[in-house]
Amino acid sequence: MFAATKKYLLLLCLGLITLTAISWYFSQDHTAKVTFLDVGQGDSILIETPEKRQILIDGGPSDGLVHKLGQVMPFFDRHIDMVILTHPDADHITGLLEVFRRYDVGLVLENKKTPKNTAEYRLWRDTITARNIPNAEPIAGGKNIVEKDVELEWLTPLPGAALPETNDNGLVCIIHFGEISFLFTGDISAEVEEKLLTRFCMDEQNCILSNIDVLKVPHHGSSSSSSIDFINTVHPDYAVIQSGQDNPFGHPQPVILKRLENIGTKVYRNDLQGDIVMKISGHDIIITTKK
Secondary structure (H helix, E strand, C coil): CHHHHHHHHHHHHHHHHHHHHHHHHHHCCCCCEEEECCCCCCCCEEEECCCCCEEEECCCCCCCHHHHHHHHCCCCCCEECEEECCCCCHHHHHHHHHHHHHCEECCEECCCCCCCCCHHHHHHHHHHHHCCCCEECCCCCCEEEEECCEEEEECCCCCCCCCCCCHHHCCCEEEEECCEEEEECCCCCHHHHHHHHHHHEEECCEECCCCCCEEECHHHHCCCCCCHHHHHHHCCCEEEECCCCCCCCCCCCHHHHHHHHHCCCEEEEHHHHCEEEEEEECCEEEEEEEC
């Protein structure tokens, strides 16, 4: 009798969860959403496609990321379709380790040519192996079709030997949502920015870096990135700087803020505004912030 009751209650709970998930899915407006998560001095961006696929770029400097994900993802959703690690520095990789413990991950993308001899990176590799998570490396100039009207276009890894700095071997990509485009840059320096301009901008008519709608500002607004040529070419309508309050590096640097202001770019900052949510609606981007 007790076993039958227990089984009935379990089936009832499963049914309620299923009905909740179905109700949630059909209640959504099925537009894309990009959330620049306030994770302190580090990067983490959650992308939700119109068909509710999730792409997570970087994980910030602590396991606090999972609490952020719990606030922006449904409680019953324990799956992330794609995790992109731009590079294995602690302020990008640490939060992803706890994500692997709490969520099922469909695919990991990273630059495998730039391993780092740290405890975080060794645990990263061990976890991917232990959980049999598919792990791939993009190709510069290659594309991933996520779904209709959602496409990842890869600008790195650049061909040739790895560069001396971990930051400069990071993954850079453009995500297209129809005619709306976001450029994600990790922590690349002005040296790599120049290489990208040379490779992908033959002239003004043939430059995939121009007319970007939203730029994730490289390296938290460091003065070693966001060169004048790069910023003027990309010429984003909006820019997001992922930096923490009172960080010891002085990010973002005033010279970078002025550079963006000079071209009329609207700047959003995690340290001042908290989570920054950009919802793509047709040709428009609707922006809200949550401190």
